Amino acid sequence: MSVDLKAHAVRLRDLHHGEEMLVLPNAWDAASAKVVAAAGYPAVATSSAATAAQLGLPDGEGAPWPEMFAAAGRIARAVTVPVTMDAEAGYGLRPRELVDQLLEIGVVGCNLEDTDHRAGGLVDAGRQAEYLAAVRSAADDAGIPIVVNARIDVFLAGAGLAEAVRRGRQYLAAGADCVYPIGIADERDIAAFVTEVPGPVNANTRPDGLGLAELRKLGVARVSYGPRFYRRALADLEAALRQERAV
Template sequence: MSADVADLKRNAETLRDLHRGEMLVLPNVWDAASAKVVAEAGFPAVATASAAISAMLGHPDGEGAPWQEMFAAAGRVARAVSVPVTVDAEAGYGMQPRELVDRLLDIGAVGCNLEDTDHRTGGLREPGEHAQWLADVRSAASDAGVPIVINARVDAFLPGSGIPESERVAEAVRRGRLYRDAGADCIYPIGVRDRSAIATVVAELAIPVNGNSSEHLDLRTLRELGVARVSYGPRFYREALAGLKAAVQELPA
């Protein structure tokens, strides 16, 4: 472990505490430069976006990039800032829990997103099996002496989940409870666009919930609904590329 355990533990505790106060807003980053922009703007933590990093590296999202490249990029993010960093680790890249924890700590990360999509099949993992894996990650973090903040992503609302639309809220709550009881610190029902759906998840889980800001759910609305953490995924990466495209198209070829 390259970073000091005491510093990592302190950062992990800080990141966890940030989920319990004012709503934690995380404009997701993809490299050292974007991480510095976010930290210098005063945000108390930095989160990576796997889709943005994968695209930057020339690979598709959904564990399409080699984990070595993803972790190297996330490590550069962590070294660029002094605030806690949480990494979008997708579905864990097939790693055993202790290996995943060790590699996160090696790059200086103190939090991670872990999703329940099975990228081999395209569907969702069996929830009990995934909950046990999350419990093993929690146990591995405890053994390492750093209480890594686990943001357990529930993918029931995604179109490829195979969950009928009428059953998605109930399935998200069912999975969220299992992941909460397994030791997750926050539940992330990605893709929720409906106010009543996110309100139900927040009320039923009684644990910090990660929402997505969108045209349907702005920050004020999410705060009113009790959402504890808000992330943006690859939005700002795509907006940066759109700005670059618009600028270069004005230049003579």
């Protein structure tokens, strides 16, 4: 199993540096993950918001971490492509414990965000960089190059581009494989961030924002959808049920 996990981790890391932009429609359970993989996507990412919602719990570490890991494990067992988990802020787990839990369920990547869900606001950038470095060290010790996507929440917190760039550089230097300034939407901000941060950048696509073609031209390496498809599925279900009731 370790050999397979290592191959998956290397494959996932390579996908961040290929000629093609890595597009990740986020899954929330085994069934949705199978649909993503069957559609030809080379990896599956989870959405913490969608996973927590289908458990009947709120995002932002509102669900117990064993439940979230169990859901990600079911996803990893359901597909043959690499799986990366939205691990929120790490659930208070120590770096080695986090890495051990990821590998135990067959997951070879994780998102780690710099929001402090207990105290509120953002985690100090230096403290977050230390945590990322410790996760990288634990993965190295395990012999599996887990892909760490460091989410930068400054736009959600009302801060600006300069702080996002500062954190992005610091997190990459600490050992992150990719940086994710969630909430960045302005084309000029994305272009500046990609130019000023020396590593793969994750961005979002959404109906009212830039599409895949525009993000590709800006040099974005990875694109996430978050809970978008989960919410669309629920909206479709609601519309279908209303139509059935109207007959």
